[in-house]
Amino acid sequence: MRIAVTGATGFVGSAVCRAAEARGWQVHPFGRRPGVRHWDITSGPLADPPEVDAVVHAAASVADETESAAMWRTNVDGTRNVADTFPGTRLVHVSTASVYDPFTATVNADESAAPVARYLNAYGESKAAAERLLTYRPNTVVLRPHAVYGPGDTTLLPRLLGAIRGRNLVIVGDGRTRHSLTSIDNLTDAVLLACAPTAKPGTYNVADAEPVVLEEALPEIFAERGLHVRIRHLPVRLAWLLAAVAENTWRPPRLAQLSRYAVSHLGFERTLDITAARRDLGYRPSPTSFTGAREW
Numbered sequence: 418m419r420i421a422v423t424g425a426t427g428f429v430g431s432a433v434c435r436a437a438e439a440r441g442w443q444v445h446p447f448g449r450r451p452g453v454r455h456w457d458i459t460s461g462p463l464a465d466p467p468e469v470d471a472v473v474h475a476a477a478s479v480a481d482e483t484e485s486a487a488m489w490r491t492n493v494d495g496t497r498n499v500a501d502t503f504p505g506t507r508l509v510h511v512s513t514a515s516v517y518d519p520f521t522a523t524v525n526a527d528e529s530a531a532p533v534a535r536y537l538n539a540y541g542e543s544k545a546a547a548e549r550l551l552t553y554r555p556n557t558v559v560l561r562p563h564a565v566y567g568p569g570d571t572t573l574l575p576r577l578l579g580a581i582r583g584r585n586l587v588i589v590g591d592g593r594t595r596h597s598l599t600s601i602d603n604l605t606d607a608v609l610l611a612c613a614p615t616a617k618p619g620t621y622n623v624a625d626a627e628p629v630v631l632e633e634a635l636p637e638i639f640a641e642r643g644l645h646v647r648i649r650h651l652p653v654r655l656a657w658l659l660a661a662v663a664e665n666t667w668r669p670p671r672l673a674q675l676s677r678y679a680v681s682h683l684g685f686e687r688t689l690d691i692t693a694a695r696r697d698l699g700y701r702p703s704p705t706s707f708t709g710a711r712e713w
């Protein structure tokens with residue numbers, strides 16, 4: 418197999434490159450940093466693309482803080498430029514479970530429940546728009562992972578560790594909320610399965626074998642990292658109110674991560690039905706595991 422990978426310098430894209438190379442595939446990595454072929458996807462389609470069997474689109478602007486127009490340029494215009502560069506070629510678009518309704522819980526949701534008409538931030542909105550523009554593109558697989566973790570994580574673990582104050586971590590809700598997490602190994606497996614010409618085009622949730630309960634999962638990560646952290650709770654309604662105020666007025670530095678988006682992702686159940694990926698892609702995910710988290 419010959420594949421092109423956008424976002425090859427990022428957490429997901431670099432893992433996809435390594436997994437594909439480990440299988441002996443020919444990989445063309447793209448990004449904006451040294452070590453990969455330069456392509457800023459906001460600048461337009463690539464003039465001289467390589468001939469490939471599939472393109473994995475993992476480039477995106479993911480930071481909550483990114484200004485909306487810049488995020489739109491990368492996530493929507495950039496996706497259009499990637500699709501236009503490789504017309505007809507199998508496209509594996511790495512989307513996100515953030516396209517589900519952030520105002521209500523996502524309970525064992527199947528793929529038909531998104532995109533929706535309302536979002537809490539430019540990330541969810543722009544990723545949903547990217548999915549919509551790919552709706553009628555043939556030969557396209559859209560993958561929706563949730564909360565990707567593992568070696569090289571640029572988002573989840575840094576945010577979690579950054580939220581610890583002294584030995585305390587305040588989490589939204591009572592901690593009993595269930596979440597579908599996605600290990601980077603499970604996600605790369607799904608991506609490589611989706612590259613196969615025989616894999617059925619469509620949209621697929623991608624998650625670990627079973628959801629986990631937050632209050633049980635977090636201590637496992639802390640134990641692996643040798644951290645002694647006491648978990649405290651903030652009621653969802655209060656957190657939502659504080660976040661709404663913080664978004665519209667001044668946000669004290671110690672509440673830097675408090676947004677309604679963050680509250681909706683931590684405080685509400687976020688579980689995904691992965692039946693379609695199992696059935697149509699042959700996806701066989703491993704259970705959630707934080708073994709080795711000391712090194713991440």
Ligand SMILES: NC(=O)c1ccc[n+]([C@@H]2O[C@H](COP(=O)([O-])OP(=O)(O)OC[C@H]3O[C@@H](n4cnc5c(N)ncnc54)[C@H](OP(=O)(O)O)[C@@H]3O)[C@@H](O)[C@H]2O)c1
Binds near residue numbers: 450456459564
């Ligand atoms: N991490 C998660 O928990 C998670 C969960 C669900 C879905 N996802 C999805 O997974 C995909 C990858 O996310 P990630 O976690 O790997 O993020 P990441 O580590 O921040 O990587 C993002 C990648 O996109 C590239 N990129 C950003 N803007 C670009 C531009 N204008 N032109 C070309 N490349 C650009 C970055 O390149 P530079 O090195 O040049 O900045 C980097 O390689 C995204 O589509 C995201 O929505 C991630």
